[in-house]
Amino acid sequence: MAVTLDQSSASAVVEARRAHNEKLARKADQTRATWFPLAVMAILIALPLLQFTGNYNYLLHMVLFTASHVAMASGWNILGGFAGYISLGHSVFFAIGGYFSGMILARYGISTIVTAPLAGLLAAVVGYLIGMVTLKVRGPSFIISSIALLMIARILFDNWELIGGANGVTLPVNDLPVQWAKIPYYYAMLAIAAFTVWASYKIKHSKFGLGLRAISKDEIKAESAGIDTRFYKVMAFALSAFFVGMAGAVWGEYLTYLRPNIFLVILVSANLVLMSILGGKGTVAGPVIGAILIVALNELFVATMGASEINILGTGMVMAAGLMFFPLGLVGTLARKGKLPRVLNWD
């Protein structure tokens, strides 16, 4: 009456599993389309040529704005998506980047485009130090600690006379004709965005990225598998701060002023979370798609309804609906269903 594991049927199962795995690997290879982002980049690089034919400043502004969010959301995604540590305090790094480069510009006249990598580095160092402390807790505790971080930073920036306190600092405007005034920032931001997405892809496919994903799945198991989880997490935090800081640096000069209530608001962080989740947390394309969607949506809200209150309400509603109905995000949900268009599979 007792049943034993039939030797032949067991090997059949193993065989079937192997075939299945091979099929999956083949499929992944076939569907990845890295040519698509490269093509998009080429178009975007050529876009300013339009300025010879008329004034397309609004279009350039939208691309620049989107690019800044692509960079920041992709940066956020390194910690929030790959490692699974949701931060609602990333505006802090945006502010650090913006203020560092902005203050150098105000004092010494060096463009933020030049100092952006340094600003990113500073943000990364701060991120590293903060991460050493806050990454001891996970889940909701970490999220709360990130909000506390933002609140503390806001109070400090509001009361720091050297950087203008709550009134902020006005930055010098460049002397290019209106038609070309945006171009340097346009290319700088585009480069930062492209670099971030490229880095995000490289990280995801590295041993480091694999470790981060293991941490997000089950940190205790990851640790017992020999991953130095502490170091991995803190590095992820620093890296993600780096990209957000770089974007902040260029953004400050583009905006021509620095003010805590622009840089250090939770809405900035919320947007990064929203973009990553809506697009697909933990995927390379997700934050990019999410950034494009949210920027477009924001623009729609502002254009049709104006008031910023409606914008906040709309952002909240989109976020709630996204979480409830597409918890894996657009890219994640489509990928799970096997319906992800080839052009969006960059992983």
Add this chain to the structure above:
Amino acid sequence: MTELLQVTNITAGYGDGPAILDGAHLTVEPGKVHCIIGPNGAGKSTLMKAICGMLTIRKGDVVFKGKRLNGMRPDQILREGICFVPQERALFPKMTVRENLRMGGFILDDKKELERRIEGILERFPILRERADQHAGTMSGGQQQTLAMARTLIIKPAIVMLDEPSLGLAPKIVQEMFDIMKMMSAEGVTVLLVEQNALMGLKNSDWGVVLDLGRTLFEGPAATVLADPRIQELYLGGKKAA
């Protein structure tokens, strides 16, 4: 047939996951102690969860006293008289022993009757009376298990299902748990037991059930299960058993 509970050919699993139980049978006769044995992952705990309504039964029937239990909520099944003590013992660590017993009678509406029954339980288990106002979480493993088992008696259940009452307890304490179980049985409570220590479980039971790969392989008197050489070899750890 005189069976109290009849489980016929059920399929069940967690959420949308794979079926853990696939073709499980179980016949529970009144007043006896039934022991379900089988290796890890055989579906023993899952079977109990399916009976008490914590898992949706996808196929098959659970019939208790002629009434179909499929699709009923855990609290409804509890009211029918089937009580389940899971492996983790399901105590409320920051409630006192008395409060835990009160929770045991949550479905009773008569408050006075509830207090009387709690008194009765404390009478029979002196160790619980001694600790009546102590938080359950501060007691030893054996005391916690005693409380978990005693708590089921508050509602005077027809069937008590115990998932590995011996887990994590010292051998001497384990025998105490089996003694409590036998006492419950002597009072007319039908006991359904899952035991990792198959030998010990069967020795303290009337009826044995072998479950593996989500299927019932064998049901019969405990003595017959103990004596079967194939079962001995596969599930009782070889010949050294006896």
Add this chain to the structure above:
Amino acid sequence: MADILQILILGLALGGVIALMGSGLSLVFGVMRIVNLAHPSLIIGGAYVTYWAFKMTGVDPIVMLPVASLIMAAIGVLLYRLMFERETKSAKYSEMTVLLTFALAMMVEGLLGGLFTNTQRVVSPDYATDAFFIGDLFIPKGQLYAGIVSLVIITALSLFLKYSRLGYAIRATTQNREAAELLGVNVNFICILAFAIGIGLAGAAGSLVSFVFSFFPAKHWEWIAMLMSVVVLGGMGSILGTVVAALLLSVIAAFVGTWIGATWSTLTFFLALFLILLVRPQGLFGEKPEMA
């Protein structure tokens, strides 16, 4: 010496209100493991209910409290059923619910802002600007009444949790959801109830807040970290812990505010939150680091 006593009194009165603001948050976390970032925005919702009632009919905020509480509780039931009930089976439940409540906070803020603009409001019954004088000490009546009402409500809540049948069920669900279910507790109903009570407490706190602080829709961001620090220090889910932590931190903040500067008094809460999360994530009264 009189100075110290004065600061202490002001700190304690404010702490009483903050305790009530935090208790709903703590209850909702304790029973459902939901870190409700929208809690302060719902408190502001309750404050607006009270504000408009006062403005239109002149009804006293403390009299309005039960009504505001019931209205918010009803909204709580609705929110739970629409947004959170379906998440109970989600694999990343706690993370998911934090993000959902964050989205909810934005929705509430946006809605209130759209309806009532971002103008600062305050309800001003007579006692809000009046004070008792005992020797050199002055005790603002508004804060005193609010503190007392808070502590009465929290005591009632604790008694309800401790002795009533539903209170048993709520505590049992808090401690061991599966076990409660096995003993016949309709866990989903208890979750709805607890959420409703939690949001009802937000409404009640809103009524008190309406004449203690000035408020506007976006103000909740200032409160979230403050309330979190109270609830986390109290050991998430412990009402008593929340009260103690609220009183403690408010008193410290009052001293910081007087001796160092008003700007830095709010910083007390944020720094405290930061420190607690790092040093003792389980809080003062928590026994194990459930969230860490």
